[in-house]
Amino acid sequence: MIEVEHLSKHFTVPKRHGGRLGALRTFLSREHDVVRAVSDVSFKVERGEIVGYLGPNGAGKSTTIKMLAGLLVPTSGTLQVNGVVPWRSRRAFVANVGVVFGQRTTLWWDLPVIESLELLGHIYRVPKPRFEENLKTFTELLALDGFLNSPVRSLSLGQRMRADLAAALLHDPELLFLDEPTIGLDVVAKERIREFVAHVNETRGVTVLLTTHDLADVERLARRVMIIDHGQLLFDGKLAALLARFGGERHLVVEFAEPVADPTVEGARLVSSDSVRAVFAFRQDVSAATVIARLSARYGVRDLSVKEPDIEGTIRAIYEGGLLHA
Numbered sequence: 473m474i475e476v477e478h479l480s481k482h483f484t485v486p487k488r489h490g491g492r493l494g495a496l497r498t499f500l501s502r503e504h505d506v507v508r509a510v511s512d513v514s515f516k517v518e519r520g521e522i523v524g525y526l527g528p529n530g531a532g533k534s535t536t537i538k539m540l541a542g543l544l545v546p547t548s549g550t551l552q553v554n555g556v557v558p559w560r561s562r563r564a565f566v567a568n569v570g571v572v573f574g575q576r577t578t579l580w581w582d583l584p585v586i587e588s589l590e591l592l593g594h595i596y597r598v599p600k601p602r603f604e605e606n607l608k609t610f611t612e613l614l615a616l617d618g619f620l621n622s623p624v625r626s627l628s629l630g631q632r633m634r635a636d637l638a639a640a641l642l643h644d645p646e647l648l649f650l651d652e653p654t655i656g657l658d659v660v661a662k663e664r665i666r667e668f669v670a671h672v673n674e675t676r677g678v679t680v681l682l683t684t685h686d687l688a689d690v691e692r693l694a695r696r697v698m699i700i701d702h703g704q705l706l707f708d709g710k711l712a713a714l715l716a717r718f719g720g721e722r723h724l725v726v727e728f729a730e731p732v733a734d735p736t737v738e739g740a741r742l743v744s745s746d747s748v749r750a751v752f753a754f755r756q757d758v759s760a761a762t763v764i765a766r767l768s769a770r771y772g773v774r775d776l777s778v779k780e781p782d783i784e785g786t787i788r789a790i791y792e793g794g795l796l797h798a
């Protein structure tokens with residue numbers, strides 16, 4: 473369904489100068505830096521999968537999604553969605569894809585929700601009976617009826633997100649891009665969105681690529697995760713495999729008082745180290761207090777924290793400790 477090979481996107485930005493008059497020098501200079509937002513990324517997504525696309529801020533997630541959605545042209549590499557190159561055949565492409573950006577709506581701000589949906593039905597040429605059927609289904613599943621006649625600008629964030637989801641799926645796309653679909657929602661509203669996404673995936677076979685910072689979304693929906701950082705794909709596999717590889721142990725993240733080269737401590741293994749920071753992993757049956765005591769006896773420690781091997785902790789440790797770079 474999605475085939476991405478050696479995909480890269482580089483942006484050229486004015487070189488930033490620091491110091492006194494830095495802003496003026498930045499403004500006047502003709503020098504440029506290259507931001508490698510996405511760098512040599514390859515993956516495939518099969519029909520019917522839900523894949524979590526994760527990474528810290530600025531990792532390259534949105535840039536990848538924008539290329540997949542045909543909104544950005546890659547610098548190099550190839551990309552096909554359903555056999556179509558998105559930015560070359562926008563019309564053929566959008567017919568089969570739905571996109572929901574949590575941060576902004578695709579609906580018309582001043583129109584009642586129902587009119588936005590009808591307008592989209594016309595734009596996508598959804599046959600009338602199919603439109604009515606989908607509207608009925610989504611109204612039930614997403615409980616839209618209380619606000620179908622309200623203008624989008626008057627909706628709560630949760631209501632707007634539900635309306636956006638219905639809008640993205642009205643034309644029966646086979647693929648759905650969800651970019652932070654639960655951002656800013658309360659627990660109940662988040663769960664409703666997750667339930668709906670799981671339902672359309674199960675009953676309609678809709679393939680979903682999900683970008684989120686909320687790992688409960690991933691835990692609930694995605695069996696497979698891809699992790700990107702600094703534009704590079706660091707992990708692609710089952711969530712369970714990621715947790716088995718990095719989650720089986722607890723991690724001790726240490727900040728030393730001074731730079732330490734190759735720190736060691738009995739009972740824990742060094743996962744990564746970078747001047748004053750180091751990450752150690754240790755087994756569940758080893759006491760954290762013992763490892764900490766041994767460490768502080770040997771080195772000056774400014775700060776430390778123990779990370780439990782839950783999904784949240786595991787993935788945060790991966791981002792912070794660069795575990796996958798190791």
Ligand SMILES: Nc1ncnc2c1ncn2[C@@H]1O[C@H](COP(=O)(O)OP(=O)(O)OP(=O)(O)O)[C@@H](O)[C@H]1O
Nearest residue numbers: 483485507509527528529530531532533534535536
């Ligand atoms: N149009 C642009 N021009 C220049 N640089 C850009 C542009 N778009 C993105 N970047 C840079 O590319 C890198 C990747 O950005 P991107 O928005 O893809 O990250 P992200 O993983 O989606 O982050 P977030 O979780 O914060 O949304 C960042 O360094 C960003 O500043």
